[in-house]
Every structure is written in structure tokens, then in C-alpha cells.
Amino acid sequence: MEFECVIGLEVHAQLMTQSKIFSGSSTAYGASANTQACAVDVGLPGVLPVMNRQAALMAATFGLAVGATVNPVSIFARKNYFYPDLPKGYQISQYEIPVVSGGSLEITTDAGSKTIRITRAHLEEDAGKSLHEDFDGMTGIDLNRAGTPLLEIVSEPDLRSPAEAVAYLKKLHTLVRTLKICDGNMQEGSFRCDANVSIRPRGETTLGTRTELKNINSFRFVERALYHEIDRQISVVETGGAIVQETRLYDPDADLTRPMRGKEEAHDYRYFPDPDLPPLVIDEADLALVRSQLPELPDARQARFVAQHELSEDDAAQLTGQSEIADYFESAVEHAQGESRLTANWINGELMSWLNKNDIGISDSPVTPAMLGQLICRIQDKTVSGKIAKQVFAALWEGENDGDVDALIQSRGLTQITDTDAIAQAVNDVIAGFPDQAEQVRAGEEKVIGFLVGQVMKATSGKANPQAVNELLKKQLLD
């Protein structure tokens, strides 16, 4: 029997507010334990929550960006359960009426383009952290994270493969970063994902029993964990078993999923509207403000790059996959006097490979858009060849000549030799030095001319203009 998988994702995006969702404490990451937890975050007797308006507007920003309904009135509810890092014994979240309803994202995979519907996005507070190490049989509680604003974005079960799930997640990741509502840092937990997975025989329309996967906090883990879970479910069903609705954790070391302890499962959260918080109102004026500040969205930018910069869809998609890369591109193109395609090739090729090799982001690239743009200009005006340009790029990366492209080319003597006398001399030397090959060319084996070009380039340390060399050789040997 052939199976298809059905996947829905729940993403928790930490909103980049200065202070927490219901208190004035800072949300900065990495402070010493419990130094960023005020009376409200600790849940002391008598304290009350006050809504951070900035978080509400960020949620509205997201809603507008995915074409959703930003509800004019939404309700905060209490989700009641006991856990040591949940200070009040309840989490303030949204239940029946979330801030954002509906919306969708367009994804592209090898299988083509597809619309993934978003069910809802709601505001809630994060819990603290339980620290199980370093306390010798006890558990430490750090409440710095307690009360950090989260936007939980829930997709419909529209995803049909791990590849689609990753594409959706990457799309969402790019979007929230472009909107500047989430820093997207997955290592620090600013962008977290849980997946609901089920399988069914292809053609079946009802949903199978689902499992929930947790702890899949990198794009790679999402893909691995989903593959394993789908395989596991298929083999369970094929051997006559039934899928049990449960929460499973992905173990990246063992590369498999295992069930969480069953005890944690049977929760009745006793949701009810939080009497401490009035309904959250987002009116037309708020929306007008948010709309006016909405940046160009990744899809629109991609389309503009294709139209304005005459890039291929693939190049444009790669560049707009991260708003910082797209920003870099636009800046570099300006410095390259509008030479967009070559700039795109250099960014998607050389620059990306250097960034990956050094494991740094584009914002930290030692080669700035201005440097790259300048280098592109020197390729365009034939001061350096493409090949030599890579040497220049490497030197720029190392910080030589303070990033002054022209000074660097000058001091390293990398200027392309366009002086025909000098090239002619080298060509004559090579013809004299490789008589057999010269003879072959004369006899009509034109392919061998490439060898001779290579020898001339070698003799000139690559600085000769290869096109000029080619022409000169042909002239000498064939005319």
C-alpha cells in the first residue's frame, strides 16, 4: 500500500520586544539566572499582568503579512497546569479568539509551488527553564525567559512531505525576520517548531491518528525527525499495529524519535478567559500604522528582483531567502553600477561559499557590498579577469589593503595584461616552446589551442586577457 504523510506545524516565534509581554523586565538573552525576572514574572502573590502593546502590534504585522484577519478583539485565556518553571501555575495564552485568524504562505519545492494555509497565530507568554544539571539531584529554575512574548503560528495540515515542511519553515523564518518581529535564532530558541504528523493510504481523505514531535529546533532536525517518524508510522501500520496519539521527542544523537513519558499527557488545561486582562483591541488606526510600516515582503522582493534586475527565478529566490542577503545584493549592485546578474552570481557563488566555510552570516562578511561592487566594476572594465577576481576576493576577505579593491589589485600586480606587445611576446614564446602542439593546431585540431592558451596564462601568471591570447594564437597559427 502506498502512504502519504500529513504534516502540520506549530511554530513559536519569540517576538523582539524590549520588555516582556506582561511586565517591564528585559527580554535580552543570556543574562545570569533570575536576574531578568521581576515580581510579575516570578508570579508573586498580588501581581498583575499588563499587556505590552508592542507585542500586539508585532502580531498584527504578521497577520497583515500573511493575508490573515487581524481580529479587532481577541481574548487572553489562562492555560492551567503545574510545572516548576511555570510560575503562576497557568500560562497566559489565547484560546477561543486569537489575535490572528487565517492567512497563508506560498512555498516552492522540487515538486512545484503550493499554498500552505495558516490556521491562526496567537500571543502567549513563554515559561522559564528547568535546569537539571549542576544541582546534584535537585532542579534549578531560571525565570529569565518567563514572560517572553511568543507568537504561536499554527499551520493547517497542508504539508505532504518533510521537504514541504522545511520549505514552509524556511519561508516563515525569512518572513518573521524580514518583518523584524523575531530574530529567528534557533539555537537560542527564538524560533521553535513542533510538528503534528500522521499517515494515511494515498487517496484517503480522513486524517490518521497523529503524533506530535517536539525538540526539532533546526531545519535539518525537522527533516530528519519527520522522515523517521513517517517511516516508523508506516512500519507500525504495515505490521498490523495502530498509531498511538502521543508526544514524541526527537533525539538528534540517536537520530530517532521516542515517546515522552505518558504521564505528561493527560492534561485538562481548564482554559478560561483571564480576568486580569481586558480584551486585546487592535483597531483600524493600529492596522493603518502597522500597514504603513510593513517592509517589502520576500515574495514581492523576489518578483521585483526578477523584473528589475533581470535575474532568474532561482537566483532571485536564493537572494531573497534572507532579507540581509537581499539587502546586501541591492547595496552591492549600486556599487557595481547596476551590474546585477554578475553581482548575483558572485553572491550566490563565491560569497556564499566563503560564508559557509567560515560559518558566519552575511552581516558579518569582511567583504562589504561596496568592496564586492567595486570588484564587479573591475571585472566589467576588464582590469581583472573573473579568475583573478577570485584571488582579489580572497585577499579582500583577509582584510588586505583595508578593502581598497584598486589598491589591492595594484599592489599585487594583478592588473590584466591588455598590452598586445607583451601578450604577443608570450604567445611567440609558447609557440616556440610547444612546437608539437602548435603543429596540431595548424593541422586543424583547434581544440589543442586551449592547451596553448593555458600555457600563455601560466607564463603570465594569469594576468593576460584570455580572450586576447586566444585571438592572437589563432592569428599566428591559422591565418
Place this chain on the structure above:
Amino acid sequence: MLHEHTLTALRDMLRRREISSTELTQHCLDRIAKHSDLNAFVTLDESGAMAAAAVADKQLASGEADLLTGVPIAHKDIFCTRGVLTTCGSKMLENFVSPYDATVVERFHQAGSVTIGKTNMDEFAMGSSNETSFFGSVKNPWDPDRVPGGSSGGSAAAVAACLVAGATGTDTGGSIRQPAAFCGLTGLKPSYGRVSRYGMIAFASSLDQGGPITRNAEDAALMLQCMAGFDPRDSTSINAPAPDMATLLGAQVRGLKLGLPKEFFDTSVDAEVLEKVRESLAVLERLGATLVDVSLPNSPAGIPCYYVIAPAEASSNLSRFDGVRFGHRSEHAEELVDLYENSRAEGFGEEVKRRILIGTYALSAGYYDAYYLKAQKIRRVIAQDFETAFEQCDVIVGPTSPTTAFPLGAKTQNPVAMYLNDIFTNTVNLAGLPGLSVPCGFDTAGLPVGLQLIGKFMDEASLLSTAHQLQQETDWHQRMPAEY
């Protein structure tokens, strides 16, 4: 005698420097010690009070007196006070010292008053007799074998026995008005949102409201002026400035229409209570008020509605008392679940546990619609009843409680009988309206009877003015229990 003066009178005597705050504060402390058998206080802050009195005396000497400079007051032990125990009447918080002040406490500090101590109360404000306190029952100064009412019983007993001229209370279903009635005092529950709840340990968040317990309406107005006003730390706080005393007391009784709901004057009410209530209404009529018959047809649903909503909210509000960060932590815990269960089993008393159970049940999957949601609908209907009645009158009047103070222990074995004490008060909380209890006579046993005045939303002025003018014509509020 010094302690027999009202809060306003003491304030003025301090300003005229006829007495010093140090002298007055010491006098209060001496009286509290002398009458410790009342058990009105959980914690006294002698050194803090005397230090604050000394500061106040300096201010008074330099003519920089604020609204309440040098006046001793007491806070119900539900208000968080920095550096002083805040127990909420519970073993759970027996050793809890808050690192911050409640907004109400802060406002009294800013007004220059001297906090003398923290008054006893029903555990987590759950009770109508002050008998659920972990720190023992409070005695009614009018008859030490009787309850002072609750949950603000310690505050009421302290003011009635003239240990202090004014005290704060909180009222979720009648917890200011009923003890005020039982102790012959004036007690005001302001409109919901009038007084900040920040730092007031939550029982039922949508019903809780702080207010004053005093000897007369003038004092209540003075304390309200100090307590009220918008607080950005409480999202349910009403954005309206605190009204001043003159406004609160200046409304005219002449021409005021007083509505008598027939449901408040039925045979379930003690005959003597009804008689005293009617006598005081006759006084108000002589002052120019007119009496009109109104109806609050859904008020019988008030008790069941209240006893779903209040416990539901409480079950969630009290979840933070888990033995992890503060409060009682069981020493008998091997596993996490034991820590929760044992800390809460040991730290909470019987009534608190009962209400947590009721509330948890009412919010449970499968029961939520039948209980919590239904109760919310009834709550809206009850609020609508009041709105309809207020189309015919300005103030609604009736008894505060169906009886006068009952003997200690009389109702502790019968929770439902205890809950029925709040039959005339808790609908006011459900509707978010202001309510006031004012002394209106004594029964043949010599126990005080309270008249309840219920106002339109944010119209505390009509209640305080009416009570104030009644007190110009009567002296029930001036009587004092013989022993004190």
C-alpha cells in the same frame, strides 16, 4: 478619649498639633496589646509604625502635612507590604514577606499615614465569619462570643473596638460590607476598577475590590480619596481620577430616589433587621428622599452564580502557591507531584480546598459550559437587573445581611448556610457596582444592624453622601461597644 475620635477628627487634631502622631500611634499600639483577645491583628509593626510616626511629626511640625499625615491605619493582611509579613490568613503564607508594596499600601504611605499592622482575615478572603483564618477566629467587640463577619473581620473588629480609626478591607462577595454591618461600622466596596488590585492577593480577580472600613461616611470618603485612582499596573483599573472628599460627600439626599427591591425585603430576613432598615429609610424619607419599589428578579441566582465564578477564578489564582518559589513547602516530598500535593494539602485550610475543588470542577473539560459559561450568562442577567432598576431610582437600598452577628461556630459545619450570609451583597460584586453598609440601629440583643446602599457604576458619591446625611440625623455610628 483619644481613640474615640474619628479618622477625620484625628487627622485634623494632628494638623492643629493638638496631638502628636507618636503619641497617637503609641496609644493605638497600647490598646491593641490590651485587647489582644480580639485577635484582630496577625502582625503588628511597632518599630515601623513608631518610625513612621516620628517622620510624620517632623512633617507636621514643618507644616508639610499630606492627606493623612501621621494618622495610624491598619491593612487587611491581603495587601502586600514590603518587609512586613503578608499572610492572607493562611499557613501557606505564614512566613511570607513581600518584596513590594501593594498600590493601596503605597498610596497610604504617600499620603503620610502610619501603618500600624496587618489585620486578621478569613483564609485567602474565603469566609463570612473570619473563622477560616489560620491565625484563629476574631471576636466581635459587641459580643466576644459572636463573629465579627468576614472576610475583613480583623479590620472591622479593630475599628469597632477603637484600636485604630480606619482600616482597609477587600470585598469579593460582601467581605467589607457584612463585617461592617456586624460591627456597627461604615464599609464601602467601591465600583470594580476604582481601587487598584495590584498587590492585593487575588481571590476572584473579576470580583475583588479594596475599600475602607471606618466609623462614619466622612472617614470612608477620606480613605477612598486616598486609595482610589487609576493604576497602570492593574489593567482592570478604571482611568478616572480619585474623587475628593467634598465631591464624595456633597450630593443631596433631597430628591434622591431610593429603590427597594422586593427580593431584599422578604421573610428570609430577620424581622428585627428589616425593622431597623425600614426605620432608617424613614429618616432618609424625612430628609427628602423618595422610596420606590423595584425588583431584581434574578437575584436568587446570585449565590449559585457567585459560587461558580469565584471558586473558578480562585482555583487558578491559587495555583501559584505550589511550594516552589515562596510560601509553605512540604518537607515530605520525594517526587515533584508530592511537593505540589503535600505543600498544598498542608498549607491550605478546609474552606480554601473546598473552593479550589469546586472551581477546578467548574472549569473542567465537559463541565465548563454547564457551570462556568452558564454562570457568566447569569452574571450578565444580574447586571442587567440592576441597570433596569436604576432606570427607576438613584440608589438601591436594603439590608446588608439577613441577620446580625451570629455566634462563633454556629455555621462552620454548614458551608451553604455560611454562603447565604452574602445573599444581598454578592450580586453587587457580580455587577461591579459600588455598595456601602452603614449602621442603622441595634437589635434587642444589642447587636448592630447594617443598611446597604447600592449605587450606579462609579457613583460612590451618592452612597457616601446619603450615609453621611443619615449620620447627621442619627447616632448609631457613634455608639461604641461597652467593653472597648
